[in-house]
Amino acid sequence: MSVPDATVVKAFLLDLQNRICAGLEQLDGQASFAADSWTRTEGGGGTSRVLTQGAVFEQAGVNFSHVTGAAMPASATAHRPELAGRSFEAMGVSLVIHPKNPYIPTTHANVRFFIAHKDGADPVWWFGGGFDLTPYYPFEEDVREWHQTAKNLCLPFGDDVYPKYKKWCDEYFFLPHRNETRGVGGLFFDDLNQAGFDKSFDFMQAVGNGFLTAYAPIVERRKETPYGERERDFQLYRRGRYVEFNLVYDRGTLFGLQTGGRTESILMSMPPLVRWQYAYTPEAGSPEAELYDNYLKPRDWV
Amino acid sequence: MSVPDATVVKAFLLDLQNRICAGLEQLDGQASFAADSWTRTEGGGGTSRVLTQGAVFEQAGVNFSHVTGAAMPASATAHRPELAGRSFEAMGVSLVIHPKNPYIPTTHANVRFFIAHKDGADPVWWFGGGFDLTPYYPFEEDVREWHQTAKNLCLPFGDDVYPKYKKWCDEYFFLPHRNETRGVGGLFFDDLNQAGFDKSFDFMQAVGNGFLTAYAPIVERRKETPYGERERDFQLYRRGRYVEFNLVYDRGTLFGLQTGGRTESILMSMPPLVRWQYAYTPEAGSPEAELYDNYLKPRDWV
Numbered sequence: 001m002s003v004p005d006a007t008v009v010k011a012f013l014l015d016l017q018n019r020i021c022a023g024l025e026q027l028d029g030q031a032s033f034a035a036d037s038w039t040r041t042e043g044g045g046g047t048s049r050v051l052t053q054g055a056v057f058e059q060a061g062v063n064f065s066h067v068t069g070a071a072m073p074a075s076a077t078a079h080r081p082e083l084a085g086r087s088f089e090a091m092g093v094s095l096v097i098h099p100k101n102p103y104i105p106t107t108h109a110n111v112r113f114f115i116a117h118k119d120g121a122d123p124v125w126w127f128g129g130g131f132d133l134t135p136y137y138p139f140e141e142d143v144r145e146w147h148q149t150a151k152n153l154c155l156p157f158g159d160d161v162y163p164k165y166k167k168w169c170d171e172y173f174f175l176p177h178r179n180e181t182r183g184v185g186g187l188f189f190d191d192l193n194q195a196g197f198d199k200s201f202d203f204m205q206a207v208g209n210g211f212l213t214a215y216a217p218i219v220e221r222r223k224e225t226p227y228g229e230r231e232r233d234f235q236l237y238r239r240g241r242y243v244e245f246n247l248v249y250d251r252g253t254l255f256g257l258q259t260g261g262r263t264e265s266i267l268m269s270m271p272p273l274v275r276w277q278y279a280y281t282p283e284a285g286s287p288e289a290e291l292y293d294n295y296l297k298p299r300d301w302v
Numbered sequence: 303m304s305v306p307d308a309t310v311v312k313a314f315l316l317d318l319q320n321r322i323c324a325g326l327e328q329l330d331g332q333a334s335f336a337a338d339s340w341t342r343t344e345g346g347g348g349t350s351r352v353l354t355q356g357a358v359f360e361q362a363g364v365n366f367s368h369v370t371g372a373a374m375p376a377s378a379t380a381h382r383p384e385l386a387g388r389s390f391e392a393m394g395v396s397l398v399i400h401p402k403n404p405y406i407p408t409t410h411a412n413v414r415f416f417i418a419h420k421d422g423a424d425p426v427w428w429f430g431g432g433f434d435l436t437p438y439y440p441f442e443e444d445v446r447e448w449h450q451t452a453k454n455l456c457l458p459f460g461d462d463v464y465p466k467y468k469k470w471c472d473e474y475f476f477l478p479h480r481n482e483t484r485g486v487g488g489l490f491f492d493d494l495n496q497a498g499f500d501k502s503f504d505f506m507q508a509v510g511n512g513f514l515t516a517y518a519p520i521v522e523r524r525k526e527t528p529y530g531e532r533e534r535d536f537q538l539y540r541r542g543r544y545v546e547f548n549l550v551y552d553r554g555t556l557f558g559l560q561t562g563g564r565t566e567s568i569l570m571s572m573p574p575l576v577r578w579q580y581a582y583t584p585e586a587g588s589p590e591a592e593l594y595d596n597y598l599k600p601r602d603w604v
Binding site: 048258279 | 338350352354361363478479480538542545546549550556559560565566568569570572573574575576577578579580581
């Protein structure tokens, strides 16, 4: 197994954050990212970059963090008892984008690297990540293209990679209490190390780099679509599902909040404005019903 | 120990729901409650009553539910292994009120009764409940009166009752990731049965009946207070904390969502409109800072 190199992963992540922010600024055409650097008492820190009230993006948050600790948190060793007592490093880029126009989907992407050290033993490490799309008024063309980009970037790593991580994504971003997927999915992977460091890192880079390739064309295509109060209302309502998922189920969010992570960076994923409405159901045959009927359940797109 | 009588508790709860809805309609002066009755496949059901877009209340939800099951849920027996395998009944009234005017606090109240049956053994039962207040622009007079009403209703049950349940409330409605209490508290009790059924039921009734006594004068006093965009913005922002607490920490919410409760009734607690803003902090010396500095930490009020 090739030797893991945290330095080169970190350099990639910082560069990825820069490139994604630059790409989003270009798509927005108006607003810029502001940056907040922070440190963590227990070790490490990060830089949170946020764009607000843009022409295209109501809010976009792109976090980089690199945290270290003297001992693995209990929650991370429950299913990996062999890691108990090891020191660790975790680093990643995580982003959530809330566009203004309800015809542009919300999206989330994350790539991460974890390494657990122990004197006199080989480090234990793995990669994780993925990206997923949450449309309000979906276009089949957009969803197919999104998944085609995901599939294409997976292909060099094997024919089984896309189906496996597409399925994992559908399963992970699911709200049992609504019996809905969060959106139309994409890729989700974790615990990746079986092919060795170089190949695993290559895949993580392909996912990180693939995100804008997948998202930018959808933004370009939909950003001028006219919309009114009805579409805005539905977008705000559906953003409530995003909040429900992130606060009730998302492991990264809960782990962060419960282990003293930087709250403002973790909750950068929260939409700037959200609506709840008791017992709302879309009118049969409406564009809103189309989302529920055809997109909020796992489906083969490519 | 006096014999528990679920029928009389249920009659009280249904009447309490009626009286609270009538009282809130009177306070609102414009909107009325609509009712949805529902049943649960596993047994039991409830009636959810919701008032929306009133003159005073942006949304008020008052739930009654009475659910039964053949076996205690695992999550409820983890700390009470003696109850494993028993059938159960749970009934309660639960409400959350989101007023329009930012000078009127949001509030929550709940009273509940739980009973676990087993052939040939005495039933195991207990009461729980409480009420708590979440101001945006607090008035010390309101908070003191709220706690005085809470204290007064506790006094007939012993001098130690108010301090004990006031403290429990402060501890329960706390957001560790914000290092803030949810609001200014009130009362929170659970596992109440030590004094026997009659006395315990008396206390639960006192709490249920005390809620409007405590809340109505505050609504009357603040409902005409003029406010502008600044106060509305801050109210929407602070409502985000309510969402964070309910979805991340509230045991009732999580238990309900994870055990197939009626989602729309459980999430009636969600505010109709909510705002998040990255890295917001109130300006020093402002009315918004006053909330953070003097109200979002446990404090003796009476």
